Amino acid sequence: GQQLNQSPQSMFIQEGEDVSMNCTSSSIFNTWLWYKQEPGEGPVLLIALYKAGELTSNGRLTAQFGITRKDSFLNISASIPSDVGIYFCAGQKDGSGNTGKLIFGQGTTLQVKP
Amino acid sequence: NAGVTQTPKFQVLKTGQSMTLQCAQDMNHEYMSWYRQDPGMGLRLIHYSVGAGITDQGEVPNGYNVSRSTTEDFPLRLLSAAPSQTSVYFCASKTLVGNTEAFFGQGTRLTVV
Numbered sequence: 001g002q003q004l005n006q007s008p009q010s011m012f013i014q015e016g017e018d019v020s021m022n023c024t025s026s027s028i029f030n031t032w033l034w035y036k037q038e039p040g041e042g043p044v045l046l047i048a049l050y051k052a053g054e055l056t057s058n059g060r061l062t063a064q065f066g067i068t069r070k071d072s073f074l075n076i077s078a079s080i081p082s083d084v085g086i087y088f089c090a091g092q093k094d095g096s097g098n099t100g101k102l103i104f105g106q107g108t109t110l111q112v113k114p
Numbered sequence: 115n116a117g118v119t120q121t122p123k124f125q126v127l128k129t130g131q132s133m134t135l136q137c138a139q140d141m142n143h144e145y146m147s148w149y150r151q152d153p154g155m156g157l158r159l160i161h162y163s164v165g166a167g168i169t170d171q172g173e174v175p176n177g178y179n180v181s182r183s184t185t186e187d188f189p190l191r192l193l194s195a196a197p198s199q200t201s202v203y204f205c206a207s208k209t210l211v212g213n214t215e216a217f218f219g220q221g222t223r224l225t226v227v
Contacts, residue, residue: 009154033215042118042204042218043157088156090216100145100164100208101172102216104157 006089006105013079014113021087021108022073029091032065032072033102037086046087047074079112086110116140120205120219127195127226135190135222137205143217144210146188150174150201151221157204163188164210195226 004023013019023032031050035043047058049065049072056063062075072091076083089105121136139146147162149172159172163182177199179191188207192199202223208216 004156006156040220042206042220044218045215048215090157100147100210100216101159101162102147102206103159104149106154106156 004089004091004103004105006108008108009106010109010111012111012113015079015081017079019076019079019083019110020073021089022071023089023091023105024071025091026070027093028069029093029103030069031092032063033090033092034061034063034072034074035088035090037088037107039085043088076110079110081112081114084110084112118205118207118217118219120203120222122222123220124223125225127192127224129195129197129226131195132191132193133195135192135203135205135224137188137190137219138186139188139205139207139217140186141207141209141217142185143207144185145216146182146205146207147172147216148178148180148188148190149204149206150199151204152201160190160203192224195224197226200224200226 004025006023034046037043047063052069054065060077086107088107090102118139144165148160149157158174161180163169202221204221205219206216
């Protein structure tokens with residue numbers, strides 16, 4: 001089945017460092033979403049992107065919807081220990097949401113050393 | 115404010131046994147879906163539904179059945195469990211009106227021995 005290619009697969013960084021991860025696809029998506037999953041929990045939405053070129057921030061998190069609509073990136077600035085978790089990108093092809101199907105990337109596992 | 119509720123949280127099955135994973139949402143969402151999460155594979159869509167009485171297959175539907183008799187409930191059935199179905203299962207729901215996020219349950223960790 002189709003999946004998004006998410007990289008890197010894992011990151012181990014020092015507290016205070018900036019983090020960048022991205023997702024690419026061979027096909028176009030009309031919506032890009034970034035989720036975070038903490039141990040024992042379901043994914044929780046961080047940022048939603050609905051227009052090509054859109055740049056959206058949520059606190060220390062910034063995400064962009066690629067111009068080609070085939071990619072997206074997420075940046076985390078000045079990482080802190082509570083940023084630890086698995087980050088997933090997700091794409092939805094139907095911008096109107098009529099089907100609601102989300103396709104997920106493989107996830108980026110982030111570990112932050114205090 | 116319950117959101118999406120999954121039961122059970124943990125389950126161990128023997129090969130060949132059957133069971134149903136329950137999912138309920140109280141947000142009147144039209145869309146409900148089931149994913150399985152395996153290491154390095156992300157979340158893969160098993161089945162989804164856009165409303166009561168309507169279901170469709172996702173990326174990895176084999177070995178699983180679903181039904182949607184009410185808006186609130188979307189159970190996932192394993193008719194004859196196999197070790198390959200050992201995974202963490204997540205249910206998610208969203209409204210189909212406008213651009214909205216999908217809400218996830220806390221997951222069911224299933225082990226088939």
